[in-house]
Amino acid sequence: xxxxxxxxxxxxxxxxxxxxxxxxxxxxxxxxxxxxxxxxxxxxxxxxxxxxxxxxxxxxxxxxxxxxxxxxxxxxxxxxxxxxxxxxxxxxxxxxxxxxxxxxxxxxxxxxxxxxxxxxxxxxxxxxxxxxxxxxxxxxxxxxxxxxxxxxxxxxxxxxxxxxxxxxxxxxxxxxxxxxxxxxxxxxxxxxxxxxxxxxxxxxxxxxxxxxxxxxxxxxxxxxxxxxxxxxxxxxxxxxxxxxxxxxxxxxxxxxxxxxxxxxxxxxxxxxxxxxxxxxxxxxxxxxxxxxxxxxxxxxxxxxxxxxxxxxxxxxxxxxxxxxxxxxxxx
Amino acid sequence: xxxxxxxxxxxxxxxxxxxxxxxxxxxxxxxxxxxxxxxxxxxxxxxxxxxxxxxxxxxxxxxxxxxxxxxxxxxxxxxxxxxxxxxxxxxxxxxxxxxxxxxxxxxxxxxxxxxxxxxxxxxxxxxxxxxxxxxxxxxxxxxxxxxxxxxxxxxxxxxxxxxxxxxxxxxxxxxxxxxxxxxxxxxxxxxxxxxxxxxxxxxxxxxxxxxxxxxxxxxxxxxxxxxxxxxxxxxxxxxxxxxxxxxxxxxxxxxxxxxxxxxxxxxxxxxxxxxxxxxxxxxxxxxxxxxxxxxxxxxxxxxxxxxxxxxxxxxxxxxxxxxxxxxxxxxxxxxxxxxxxxxxxxxxxxxxxxxxxxxxxxxxxxxxxxxxxxxxxxxxxxxxxxxxxxxxxxxxxxxxxxxxxxxxxxxxxxxxxxxxxxxxxxxxxxxxxxxxxxxxxxxxxxxxxxxxxxxxxxxxxxxxxxxxxxxxxxxxxxxxxxxxxxxxxxxxxxxxxxxxxxxx
Numbered sequence: 001x002x003x004x005x006x007x008x009x010x011x012x013x014x015x016x017x018x019x020x021x022x023x024x025x026x027x028x029x030x031x032x033x034x035x036x037x038x039x040x041x042x043x044x045x046x047x048x049x050x051x052x053x054x055x056x057x058x059x060x061x062x063x064x065x066x067x068x069x070x071x072x073x074x075x076x077x078x079x080x081x082x083x084x085x086x087x088x089x090x091x092x093x094x095x096x097x098x099x100x101x102x103x104x105x106x107x108x109x110x111x112x113x114x115x116x117x118x119x120x121x122x123x124x125x126x127x128x129x130x131x132x133x134x135x136x137x138x139x140x141x142x143x144x145x146x147x148x149x150x151x152x153x154x155x156x157x158x159x160x161x162x163x164x165x166x167x168x169x170x171x172x173x174x175x176x177x178x179x180x181x182x183x184x185x186x187x188x189x190x191x192x193x194x195x196x197x198x199x200x201x202x203x204x205x206x207x208x209x210x211x212x213x214x215x216x217x218x219x220x221x222x223x224x225x226x227x228x229x230x231x232x233x234x235x236x237x238x239x240x241x242x243x244x245x246x247x248x249x250x251x252x253x254x255x256x257x258x259x260x261x262x263x264x265x266x267x268x269x270x271x272x273x274x275x276x277x278x279x280x281x282x283x284x285x286x287x288x289x290x291x292x293x294x295x296x297x298x299x300x301x302x303x304x305x306x307x308x309x310x311x312x313x314x315x316x317x318x319x320x321x322x323x324x325x326x327x328x329x330x331x
Numbered sequence: 332x333x334x335x336x337x338x339x340x341x342x343x344x345x346x347x348x349x350x351x352x353x354x355x356x357x358x359x360x361x362x363x364x365x366x367x368x369x370x371x372x373x374x375x376x377x378x379x380x381x382x383x384x385x386x387x388x389x390x391x392x393x394x395x396x397x398x399x400x401x402x403x404x405x406x407x408x409x410x411x412x413x414x415x416x417x418x419x420x421x422x423x424x425x426x427x428x429x430x431x432x433x434x435x436x437x438x439x440x441x442x443x444x445x446x447x448x449x450x451x452x453x454x455x456x457x458x459x460x461x462x463x464x465x466x467x468x469x470x471x472x473x474x475x476x477x478x479x480x481x482x483x484x485x486x487x488x489x490x491x492x493x494x495x496x497x498x499x500x501x502x503x504x505x506x507x508x509x510x511x512x513x514x515x516x517x518x519x520x521x522x523x524x525x526x527x528x529x530x531x532x533x534x535x536x537x538x539x540x541x542x543x544x545x546x547x548x549x550x551x552x553x554x555x556x557x558x559x560x561x562x563x564x565x566x567x568x569x570x571x572x573x574x575x576x577x578x579x580x581x582x583x584x585x586x587x588x589x590x591x592x593x594x595x596x597x598x599x600x601x602x603x604x605x606x607x608x609x610x611x612x613x614x615x616x617x618x619x620x621x622x623x624x625x626x627x628x629x630x631x632x633x634x635x636x637x638x639x640x641x642x643x644x645x646x647x648x649x650x651x652x653x654x655x656x657x658x659x660x661x662x663x664x665x666x667x668x669x670x671x672x673x674x675x676x677x678x679x680x681x682x683x684x685x686x687x688x689x690x691x692x693x694x695x696x697x698x699x700x701x702x703x704x705x706x707x708x709x710x711x712x713x714x715x716x717x718x719x720x721x722x723x724x725x726x727x728x729x730x731x732x733x734x735x736x737x738x739x740x741x742x743x744x745x746x747x748x749x750x751x752x753x754x755x756x757x758x759x760x761x762x763x764x765x766x767x768x769x770x771x772x773x774x775x776x777x778x779x780x781x782x783x784x785x786x787x788x789x790x791x792x793x794x795x796x797x798x799x800x801x802x803x804x805x806x807x808x809x810x811x812x813x814x815x816x817x818x819x820x821x822x823x824x825x826x827x828x829x830x831x832x833x834x835x
Contacts, residue, residue: 038794058784060700063538065537065541069543070688072541073543073685073689073692074688075692075693077693093541198525319542331535
C-alpha cells in the first residue's frame with residue numbers, strides 16, 4: 001500500500017513537471033500573440049513568419065470575445081504583445097480600455113483609413129462582406145434590400161444569428177445609416193420572421209439542408225464550405241442586395257499591439273505584407289486590404305461590392321446596438 | 332467533540348480560501364459599477380431569465396431523479412433482464428459532454444431548439460449522476476428492514492416508497508443537487524439549443540458587449556439562487572448518518588408481468604441517451620478521419636489525460652479532507668468550508684475563469700498561464716462533485732471499527748488513516764474518477780487558463796467546431812467519450828461491486 005502510494009505521488013509530481021512550463025521571458029526575440037482566429041487558418045502563416053524572421057511566436061488561441069475579456073481582466077499585466085482578432089468590435093473594446101498602443105504611420109498607411117481605428121490603435125488585416133445566403137430553388141428573385149426581409153412573405157424562411165459579432169456589427173451599421181427607429185422596426189419584424197441561430201455556420205448549414213430558404217452571413221463561410229465539399233455540391237448560393245444597401249456591409253478582421261516592441265511591429269507588418277495578404281485571399285477567400293494584392297478570381301472585387309458608405313470606426317457603439325436587439329427580444 | 336487533525340484543517344481552509352477568489356472578483360466588479368449592475372438586475376429581462384432558468388432546473392432535476400432512480404432500482408434490486416448491460420448504458424452518458432450530446436441531437440433532428448430540447452438533452456446528460464449515486468447507496472443497503480416490511484404484508488411498491496426510498500434519499504437528493512447546479516451553470520448545450528437562462532445571458536454579456544459589470548451582476552443573482560437550492564437540499568435531506576452495520580443480505584424484487592415493460596423502459600432510455608449520440612459521433616468520425624492529424628490527436632489526448640489525472644488526485648485529496656472534517660468531526664468551521672465550496676459550484680466556468688485571469692495576471696503572475704492556476708480553477712469548479720461522491724463512503728465506514736482500533740491503543744488520527752481511509756478507499760477512487768472525467772469535458776475555464784501550448788481533446792474539439800468542420804470535430808469528440816467512458820464504466824462497476832459480492 002505504502003509503495004503504491006509513493007509511486008502515485010512520484011507519478012503525479014512527474015506529470016506536474018511536464019504540465020507546468022512557464023511562459024517564455026519577454027525578450028526581443030519572442031512575442032506572445034492572442035489569436036481570435038482559428039489555429040488551422042493562421043498557424044501556417046505564423047510558422048513562416050517564425051522561419052523568416054527567427055522571432056519566436058507563442059500563440060494563444062481562443063474566441064475573439066473571450067480573448068478581449070481576458071485582456072481586459074489582465075489589464076497592464078497582460079503577457080500578450082499582439083491581439084489578432086476576428087472582428088472590429090473585440091479590438092474596439094480593448095482599445096477603449098486604453099490597452100492598445102498607437103500604431104506607427106508606416107503601418108497605418110498600408111490600409112485605407114476606413115478599415116482601421118480612427119485613433120490608430122488597430123488596423124484591418126482582411127475584409128469580409130455581408131451576403132444573403134439563399135437556396136435558388138426556393139428564392140427565385142433576390143430581395144432588393146435587407147428591409148424586404150421584414151415582409152410577411154419571409155416568415156419562417158430567413159435565418160439570422162443575433163448573438164454573433166458580425167451580425168451585431170451589421171445592426172450597428174444599420175443604426176448609423178437608417179436611424180434607431182427604423183432599425184428597431186426591422187429587428188422586431190425579424191423577431192416575427194426569422195429563425196435564430198448561434199453562428200453563421202449554423203445558418204449556412206440550415207440553408208444547405210433546406211430547413212430555411214435564406215440567411216444573413218459573411219461571404220467566406222460559403223467559400224469555406226465550397227472548398228470543403230466542392231462548390232458543385234453546394235445547394236445554396238450567395239448574393240448581394242441592391243447598391244448601397246446596408247445588407248452589403250464590408251467589415252474587417254484586424255490586429256492591435258498590446259506591448260510595443262520591434263518584434264511585435266514586425267509581426268503586424270508581416271500580416272500586411274504581400275505574403276500575408278495573399279495568404280488570406282487564398283486560404284480563407286477574404287479580401288486583401290493592401291494595394292497591389294488582388295482578391296481571388298472568383299470573388300467580386302472589393303471596389304465593386306455595392307457596399308453602403310460607412311466608416312468602420314462608427315461601428316463602436318455596440319452598447320446601443322445590444323439595447324435595440326434586446327428591446328426587439330432577439331437576445 | 333473531537334478536534335480535526337491539522338492537515339485536514341489546512342487543506343480545508345486552503346480550499347475555502349481559493350473559492351473566495353471568484354466571490355471577491357465579483358465583489359470588485361460590482362463595487363466598480365454598482366449603478367450599472369443594479370440597472371441590469373432590475374430589468375424585466377432578469378425576471379424572464381429567472382423564470383426560464385427555474386423552470387429548466389426544476390424540470391431537469393425532477394426527470395433526472397425519476398430516470399436515474401428507476402434505472403438504479405431496476406438494475407440493482409429487481410430481476411429485470413440484462414441488468415448489468417443496462418447499468419452500463421445508464422452510466423455511459425456521463426462520458427458524453429452535454430455540448431456534444433446537443434450537437435449530435437441537432438445533427439439528427441434538424442432545428443431542434445427551445446425548452447423541450449434543452450430539457451431532453453440535459454436530462455439525458457445528468458441522469459447518470461443520480462443513477463450512480465443511488466446505485467451505490469442501494470447496493471450497500473441493508474435489506475433486513477425491507478424483508479421485515481414484506482413479511483408484515485407491504486406490497487412491492489409500498490416497500491419501495493416507505494422503506495427503500497427513505498434509506499437512499501440522502502444519496503438521491505445529493506445527486507439531485509449536483510444535477511440542479513449543473514443545469515444552472517450549463518452553457519454549451521443551452522446555447523446550441525437556444526434556450527435562454529442566466530448562464531447564457533452571462534456569456535452573452537461577455538461575448539456580445541464585453542460588459543463585465545452586467546455579467547457580474549447576473550452571476551451574483553445566480554450565486555444567490557445556488558445558495559437557495561443548496562439550503563433547500565440540506566433542509567430536505569437531513570444529515571449523513573455513520574453506519575453501524577456490516578453489509579447484509581440482499582432482497583431481490585420479482586417483477587413478474589412488469590419484467591418486459593421495465594426492460595423496454597430501460598432500453599428506450601438507452602437508445603436516446605447512448606445509442607443515438609454515439610452512433611452519430613461514429614458516423615461523423617468516419618467522415619472526418621481522412622484529414623485527421625494523428626500527432627495532434629495524440630498530443631491533445633496526452634494533455635487531457637495528464638490534466639484530468641492531476642486534477643482528480645488533487646481534488647480527491649482536498650475533498651477527502653473536507654468530507655472527513657464535516658462528517659467525522661462535525662465542526663462548525665468544517666461545515667462553513669463545505670458550504671463555501673458548494674456555493675460557487677453553479678457560477679458559470681467563464682466567470683470562475685475570468686476571476687482567476689484577473690487574480691493570476693495581477694496578483695500571482697508566476698503561476699499565470701501555467702497548469703497550476705488551471706488546476707486551482709478545477710478545484711473551485713469540481714470540489715463539490717468530489718464531495719458528493721465522498722460523503723457516502725466515508726459516512727458508511729462503521730464507527731465501531733474506529734472505536735475498536737482506538738481501544739486497541741491506536742491514536743485517533745492514526746486510526747483515521749489506518750482504518751477509515753482504507754475502507755472508504757474504493758469510494759474515494761470512485762469520486763476521483765468522477766472528477767477526472769468531469770475535468771476531461773470542461774472547456775471554458777480550460778481555454779482561458781491553460782498554458783498557451785497545452786491542448787486538450789476539449790480545446791481541439793472547440794477549435795474544429797469554430798472552423799465549422801463538424802466532421803473534423805467528431806474524432807476528438809469520440810476519443811473524448813471513449814477516454815471519459817473508462818472512468819464512467821469503472822464508476823459503474825464500483826457502484827455495483829457490493830451487489831456482486833453478496834450475490835455470488
